[in-house]
Amino acid sequence: MDYALSIFHNVDEPDSLACNIMIRSLIYQHSPLGAILLFKKMRENSAEPDEFTFSSVLKACSRLRALREGEQIHAHIVKCGFKVNGFTENTMILMYASCGELDVARRVFDGLPERALMAWNSMMGACGRLANLELGEWIGEYIEANGLKGNIALVTSLVDMYAKCGQVDTARRLFDRMDRRHNVAWSAMISGYSQADRCREALGLFHDMQKANVDPNEVTLVSVLWSCAVLGALETGKWVEFYIKKKKMKLTVTLGTTLIDFYAKCGCVDSSIEAFNRMPAVNVISWTVLIQGLASNGQGMRALEYFQLMQEKNIKPNDVTFIAILSACGHTGLVDEGRNLFTRMSRDFRIEPRIEHYGSMVDILGRAGLIEEAYQFIKNMPIQPNVVVWRTLLASCRAQKNVEIGEESLKHITTFETPHSREYILLSNIYASVGRTDDALRVGYQMREKGIEKAPGYVPNTADARLDAEDDDKEASVSHHSEKLAMAFGLNRTAPGTTLRISKNLKSLYGLSQRNEDDIEGI
Structure with a gap:
């Protein structure tokens, strides 16, 4: 791309064709800002844009959600009396919708002399992304009233829109009424179930798709792998990987990263690393998912090794990467490494710590029994600690039997919200662990006075407990880890x-x- 740009900049008066090629190429190379700047230079040099120029630069604005620049380009089209085609108008709808201006997008849509499939898809896609169910339902009613339900592509977009708006059952009813379904419709419905955390239904529909002899596409496989990761469905996920190899599908960044995450969540760390190594291209998200997978499987040192390797490969970690690596330090007791990484985050990588990073440090210190240091760390935070940070400290106090800081933690929690029963129970347990039974009972009385009831969760059947056990012991003896x-x-x-x-x-x-x-x- 750099070489192409150097040639382009040496052309004295590039025409609209040359400019269009470069603008489209910049968008393809994930540089929409460069595309907009090139359009600006094109106008300064009096090169006349055409329909392809406008549609491309509007697409760049939608990628950047650059509303002001998109409005300027729209104004330029109107001012010049430029006769736009359906493709330009469609990109204009997409731009306004991507910037959250659905009302303006609808006005452009309403002004179309003929509403092509592309325009409908843009509107429905925007409703799904922005979860605007009201407008989506209006589109659905219009399609039904105008007898457009026989258009498979339109109905598929409608299924996808309802699923993304959280109306999965409505999407399924539409899906079931379709006479013919190509793989995009199946994929939209499976993705809808997956995004709604209805993973069993997602896998059930995937098995129906296989029975119907419909080949899944990449989007389908990503959704299926995600559902397998949530459910721990190792065999189904393995089948997906076998299918990818059998069909010689490219292990794209999205598909490969989902495969890494699936194996990590199923506890298959070596398979997760193998999937990572097989990917032809990886990005910062791929590295982050792998590091988080190692962390959650108790392999903190290995996570640190990959974090170091990531830097050697000149992949700059982002703020989420640091949450993952700090989590690795917390789960494996690597306190010094955690402190060092937290310092390097802003010093070496210019990433300002967010509340999640401060919370991770409190967790690292708390798990290591450094309660006093964790407390002082919170007191010295440059941003206000939130309820989760204090809750993390309170949980650490329970493990270390630290009454004083436990009391202080609960006091701070009450300034944010009415505490849940679990916070009072944690403090009561801290009192009980150091023999302060009266204080433990007092916490119970306070809960009753404030009308805070203990969430029952699993209610044990104490009739099955040992006959010689005390009441508390009876409950404990039948309610061990699920x-x-x-x-x-x-x-x-x-x-x-x-x-x-x-x-x-x-x-x-x-x-x-x-x-x-x-x-x-x-x-």
Whole structure:
């Protein structure tokens, strides 16, 4: 591209054809700003733009969400009395919609003498991206009223729009009524289920797609792998990788990165690294996903090695990369490394720490038992600590039996919101762990006075407990870790020698994890 630009800049008076080629090339090379600047220079040199120039530069504006520049180009088209074609108008709709100006996009759309499929797709795509269900429903009603439901491409776009707006059941009803479905329709519906965290339905529909002998495309496979990662469905994910190899599909950055994430979440670290090494091209997201995968599987030192290798390959880490690598330090007790990385973040990479990075440091220090240092770190933060940071410290106080800082943490939590039962229970447990039973009971009374009820979650059947156990012990004896229950279930329901894979559904912030429910897959 640099060589092409050097030739172009040596042309005395480049015509519109040459300018169009360079503008399109800059957009293709992910340099939309360069495309806009080239258009500006083109006008300064009095080169006349044509329909292809306008459509390309409007596309650059939509990529950058550059509303002001897009409006200027629109004004220029009107001022010059330029007769635009459907393609230019479609890109104009896309530009306004991408910038969040759906009302303006609709006015342009309403002014079209003929609404081509491309214009409909732009409007529906914008409704999906911006989750504007009201406008999307208007489009759906218009399509139905004008007898356009026989157009497979239009209905497919409508399915995709409803799915992206969170109306998955509406999308499925439309999908089921389609006479013919190509792979884009299947992909839109599977992606809709995946994005709505209805991963079992996504995989179920994928199996129906296979029975219908419809070949999946890259978007389908990305959604399926994501669903497999959430459910821990290792065998289905392996089949997807086999399909990719069999069909000799290119392991693109998106597809390859999703494959890395899938294997990491299934605990198959070596397979995750192998997928990474097979990718012809990787970006900062690919590196970050791999580092996070190593971190979540307890391989902090290996994560640090890849972080170092990433820099040797001249891939600049971003703020999310630092969240991943700090998480690796926290889970493996690498306190000094965590401190060093936190310092280097702003000093060497010019990345200002966000609240997530400060929270990660509190987690690193808290897990290592450095409660006092973690507390002072929070007090010295240049930005206001949020409730999650104090909650992280409170959880660390529970593990280290630090009453004083635990009390201080709860006090700060109450300034943000009414504490949940879990915060009071944490403090009560801290009191109990140091023998301050009266204070532990007092916390329980405070909860009742404030009307805070303990969320029941799993209510144990204490009738199955040991008869000689105290009430509290009875509850504990039948409510141990749910992964143990999953393991017991698997052992009872599978043949001897079967490998059991237990997938924990974890939602975590800065190291504070909340276990929801467990799933199990027999391999």
